[in-house]
Amino acid sequence: xxxxxxxxxxxxxxxxxxxxxxxxxxxxxxxxxxxxxxxxxxxxxxxxxxxxxxxxxxxxxxxxxxxxxxxxxxxxxxxxxxxxxxxxxxxxxxxxxxxxxxxxxxxxxxxxxxxxxxxxxxxxxxxxxxxxxxxxxxxxxxxxxxxxxxxxxxxxxxxxxxxxxxxxxxxxxxxxxxxxxxxxxxxxxxxxxxxxxxxxxxxxxxxxxxxxxxxxxxxxxxxxxxxxxxxxxxxxxxxxxxxxxxxxxxxxxxxxxxxxxxxxxxxxxxxxxxxxxxxxxxxxxxxxxxxxxxxxxxxxxxxxxxxxxxxxxxxxxxxxxxxxxxxxxxxxxxxxxxxxxxxxxxxxxxxxxxxxxxxxxxxxxxxxxxxxxxxxxxxxxxxxxxxxxxxxxxxxxxxxxxxxxxxxxxxxxxxxxxxxxxxxxxxxxx
Ligand code: HOZ
Numbered sequence: 383x384x385x386x387x388x389x390x391x392x393x394x395x396x397x398x399x400x401x402x403x404x405x406x407x408x409x410x411x412x413x414x415x416x417x418x419x420x421x422x423x424x425x426x427x428x429x430x431x432x433x434x435x436x437x438x439x440x441x442x443x444x445x446x447x448x449x450x451x452x453x454x455x456x457x458x459x460x461x462x463x464x465x466x467x468x469x470x471x472x473x474x475x476x477x478x479x480x481x482x483x484x485x486x487x488x489x490x491x492x493x494x495x496x497x498x499x500x501x502x503x504x505x506x507x508x509x510x511x512x513x514x515x516x517x518x519x520x521x522x523x524x525x526x527x528x529x530x531x532x533x534x535x536x537x538x539x540x541x542x543x544x545x546x547x548x549x550x551x552x553x554x555x556x557x558x559x560x561x562x563x564x565x566x567x568x569x570x571x572x573x574x575x576x577x578x579x580x581x582x583x584x585x586x587x588x589x590x591x592x593x594x595x596x597x598x599x600x601x602x603x604x605x606x607x608x609x610x611x612x613x614x615x616x617x618x619x620x621x622x623x624x625x626x627x628x629x630x631x632x633x634x635x636x637x638x639x640x641x642x643x644x645x646x647x648x649x650x651x652x653x654x655x656x657x658x659x660x661x662x663x664x665x666x667x668x669x670x671x672x673x674x675x676x677x678x679x680x681x682x683x684x685x686x687x688x689x690x691x692x693x694x695x696x697x698x699x700x701x702x703x704x705x706x707x708x709x710x711x712x713x714x715x716x717x718x719x720x721x722x723x724x725x726x727x728x729x730x731x732x733x734x735x736x737x738x739x740x741x742x743x744x745x746x747x748x749x750x751x752x753x754x755x756x757x758x759x760x761x762x763x764x765x766x767x768x769x770x771x772x773x774x775x776x777x778x779x780x781x782x783x784x785x786x787x788x789x790x791x792x793x794x795x796x797x798x799x800x801x802x803x804x805x806x807x808x809x810x811x812x
Contacts, residue, residue, distance in 0.1 A: 383772055387431035388419040406540040412780045413764040418771070423450035426790040428776055436776035437795055441786045443778075444592075444624050444649035447709070447738070448695065449790025455653045455694045462690035468682060476684035479693050483651075483659065486631045486700055489641045493661030494670055495684040499623035499648030500528025502658035503586065505678045506646050507532055509660070510584035510617035512676035513669045518578055520585045520616075522565040523547075524594030524752025524782070527586055527621050527646070536562040538593035538752065543780040565591055565751040566599060568606040575614050584617040585610075589634035589642075592624040592784035594755040595741035596734040604640040611643070617666065623648035623658070624784065627699060629737040630706060637737070653695035655688040705789050709738040712796050713787040716740075719800030727807055732758075738787040742766075755782065762810065769806040775799055 395402035403409045403417065410417045419431040426449055428436045441447065448455070462475075476495060483493050496502050507519055507530070519532060526539035534541060534549035535557055541547050548557070561578065563570040565587075575582055585607055591597040611618040620642035625634040627650040635641055644662030651657050661667060671677045682688075699705055717735045720742060724731055730746040743749045744762040763781040770777050778785060791799075 383434055384432045385416065385418065385430070385434070389416050391419045391431060392416045407543050407778070407780050407783065410779045412543045412760065413767040415768060417779070418776070425449040425451070426788060426792070426795050434774070436771070436774050437791075437799060438776050439785045439787065439799070440776060440778050440783075441788045442649075442654060443783070444628065444786045445652060445654045446788055447628060447650050447786075448653075448698070448705070449788040452695075452790075454698045455691050458690040458694035459655070459687055462687045465686065467687055468685055470681050473684065473686050473689065475686055475689040475693060479684075479689050479696075482693065482696055482700065483647075483661065486696065487626075487635075487645060487661070488632060489635060489643075489663075490645055490661035491664040492667035493659050494667070494678065495689070496658040496660065496678075496680055497656045497682055497685075497688075498528065498658045499621075499646065500530055500658070501680070502623065502646040502648055502660040503527040503533060503619075503621055504530035506619050506644050506660040506662075507584055507586060508678065509666065509669055509676050510619060510644065512674075513666050514583040514615065514617060516581055516583040518559045518561055518581045519583055520561045520563060520571060520574055522587055522591070522752075523562050524565060524597070524755060525586075525588045525591055525621070526593030527588075528623075531556045532560050533586075535560040536752070538591070538782055540780075542594060542752075542782045564753065565594075565597060566603050567751065568603055568610075571607065572610060575610055575616070579614070582614065582616050584619050584644075586619040586621055588621045588624065589638060589640070590625050590629065590736055590739065592739060594752045594782050595743055595749065595758070596736065596739050596784035597741075597749055597751065597755060598734055598736055599638065600750060604638055608640050608642075617644060618642045619644045619646065619662075621646045624739070624786075627651060627696060628739065628786070631700060631703060650695060650699075651692050652688055653691040655685075655691040657685075657688045657692050706737070709787060709789045709791075712791050712793065713738045713740060715793060715796045716787065716791075716799055719796065720803050723800065723804040723807055726804070727811055729807065729811065739784045740787075741781075741784050743781065765810055766806060769809060770802060773802045773806065775802050
């Protein structure tokens, strides 16, 4: 595979952009080699600057649930562009967007639009602190909630990939206010709550973690958090930036049947444009300025072009809910195919899967928290990643990220992925 143009672009990029990339995982540091520079994409395929084609299994880390350059979204954006790119003033579209979101996600009475998942989680935690009058939060090891200071403690995603889960630059005071527990460990959360009684404003969690690879909650875990939050007057925040509008129209909370007080959203909500949102119970959301005292603002919040893209995808998904069953079915086909490959090769690696998200971990152990995710052999993962890429399958360049399947993947494409997976796993275990 020829990657001359990507290599040249990367060496130039390193002169002008830290590490040559605008988000760390993209640099391929965890897997070695140079990143591929993408020129265009359509449906289930990516095309790089050297003309190579790849089957796409990241989908911009989630947003491109319908596949790339989907006509519904592109048309909505093209139409919006004709009326100027930004007003910094209220618009009809953002009202329609808020109405649609609140009708799709029952736990959200009111919603505020922002520009990214990071903004959504930062704002949600500030609001929970303002609402409860308490300072501390509990987060889970390996969960990633964007790069806000409070969350770069035991963080997953790029922070875990780069080996800096506790980032320098986060003040001691901020770190002190962030308590951490292992995912799926209700006992530790209870102990933290009791040792810090009347001090904890919020528990924030990815109800299905995607940032230490895909890790599912054990039966009863989220229910236990719900009860604890009710008992201790703690705001339960589900970070559904990855799972929102992906696992079901109402996200993981709909699938798992546990209702948070607040929800943060991103990725699919923007259909590929920079959009995030946070919302929840009316009495909490009414604490946000200008209704209430907790300040949060943004020149580009509710941007008309972003709202057009977001509304187009959410409305399309809302009216065509069979898309969820279809995307889940093709994902199950891929996962089952990989399981059969593993079996045929006598390998016992772990696959975690829910809906259209999954991860293959290079460990024989069950993966149910960050500690077990880290048991995965990341050297084997790097080898697997490189070989899959050479054969035209574009995976997330880190063990600590989930794969996102789009609705554009057909059964034929799924079978191609399974076939390449077999070839690659066999070559690694000769
Ligand atoms: N941390 C993001 C996924 N969990 C990666 C974003 C990106 O590199 O675009």
